[in-house]
Amino acid sequence: MSAILDIQDVTVEYSTGGTIVRALDGASLAVRAGETVGLVGESGSGKSTLGSLVGRLLPGNASYPEGRVLVDGHDVLQLGVKELRTLRREQLGFIPQDPISALDPTMRIGRQLELALRGLPNDRAALVGHLERVRMREPERVLRLFPHEISGGMAQRIVIAMTMARSPRILIADEPTAALDSNVRSEVTKLVFGLARDAGTTVLWLSHDLRSVGRWCERVAVMYAGRVVEDGPAEQVLGSPTHPYTVALAAADPAGVQPGERIETSSVDVATLAESFRDDERAAKRRAKTRKTDAESADDPEPAPEEEVVAR
Numbered sequence: 001m002s003a004i005l006d007i008q009d010v011t012v013e014y015s016t017g018g019t020i021v022r023a024l025d026g027a028s029l030a031v032r033a034g035e036t037v038g039l040v041g042e043s044g045s046g047k048s049t050l051g052s053l054v055g056r057l058l059p060g061n062a063s064y065p066e067g068r069v070l071v072d073g074h075d076v077l078q079l080g081v082k083e084l085r086t087l088r089r090e091q092l093g094f095i096p097q098d099p100i101s102a103l104d105p106t107m108r109i110g111r112q113l114e115l116a117l118r119g120l121p122n123d124r125a126a127l128v129g130h131l132e133r134v135r136m137r138e139p140e141r142v143l144r145l146f147p148h149e150i151s152g153g154m155a156q157r158i159v160i161a162m163t164m165a166r167s168p169r170i171l172i173a174d175e176p177t178a179a180l181d182s183n184v185r186s187e188v189t190k191l192v193f194g195l196a197r198d199a200g201t202t203v204l205w206l207s208h209d210l211r212s213v214g215r216w217c218e219r220v221a222v223m224y225a226g227r228v229v230e231d232g233p234a235e236q237v238l239g240s241p242t243h244p245y246t247v248a249l250a251a252a253d254p255a256g257v258q259p260g261e262r263i264e265t266s267s268v269d270v271a272t273l274a275e276s277f278r279d280d281e282r283a284a285k286r287r288a289k290t291r292k293t294d295a296e297s298a299d300d301p302e303p304a305p306e307e308e309v310v311a312r
């Protein structure tokens with residue numbers, strides 16, 4: 001089966017205060033329709049940048065000089081504004097880490113949900129139905145509330161309801177449970193994967209939590225220094241990691257798999273691991289070189305101004 005999402009050798013650079021940070025450095029990932037892929041990696045490895053790039057939702061200081069991103073064959077980085085908007089609305093769904101910031105603080109939940117459902121049935125009964133799908137208690141009352149009157153868990157359920165209402169072909173969830181209390185995390189995770197399965201939605205789940213990735217994703221891709229360094233079935237990548245970085249990540253993750261449960265680190269040659277890790281660090285430093293730029297330089301590509309963030 002061909003890929004519904006095909007990220008090919010992409011480079012992304014952020015320009016800040018006269019310096020350039022290379023956040024993606026030849027990242028590639030192909031995902032087939034219906035797959036659930038966990039994208040893991042330490043902070044700063046480029047997960048959010050890769051996720052946002054799929055919808056061309058990067059901030060204005062980002063440029064992408066190399067590579068292609070194909071969503072169902074559409075070349076996202078080359079699309080015109082109108083086509084891009086249509087692609088986002090019809091094919092993509094995003095769930096951010098901080099749900100409150102995704103909601104408009106000045107508008108009641110009901111009105112926001114109604115707007116998110118434009119083009120679909122969005123009468124009162126439909127709105128209540130969407131909140132019930134995300135197991136919201138007292139949905140009628142919640143529709144009348146403002147974002148500051150609800151908890152983070154409720155806000156995330158609302159964002160999930162808005163996102164999944166359109167049954168997106170691809171869902172990009174960027175650490176969607178990281179800001180939630182631990183007691184609601186697994187419930188929200190289960191909810192997202194359940195709705196995605198029912199809709200046949202492909203999931204790209206960005207996370208630090210190897211345990212939850214191992215439980216919910218059939219495939220795992222590991223990012224390091226702006227590229228995907230290991231990719232395969234979850235059992236294989238988490239159970240017998242081959243790249244030294246993946247071994248270290250699995251071993252170091254406190255929320256990850258218990259020793260002896262799935263990750264076997266005892267067979268790793270620590271000296272070899274440390275040496276390859278140093279090699280990786282040196283390579284990463286070279287790649288993610290933070291070089292001085294001349295703000296006036298005509299050679300610097302103008303960062304592509306992004307249009308409005310996709311309506312939620």
Ligand SMILES: Nc1ncnc2c1ncn2[C@@H]1O[C@H](COP(=O)(O)OP(=O)(O)OP(=O)(O)O)[C@@H](O)[C@H]1O
Nearest residue numbers: 014016021023042043044045046047048049050059
């Ligand atoms: N808007 C920005 N401006 C400048 N640099 C940025 C910007 N966003 C991200 N970066 C840099 O790009 C690199 C990759 O960041 P990114 O957020 O994609 O990584 P991540 O793996 O998602 O990290 P985290 O798990 O902490 O969210 C980092 O060096 C980060 O500091």
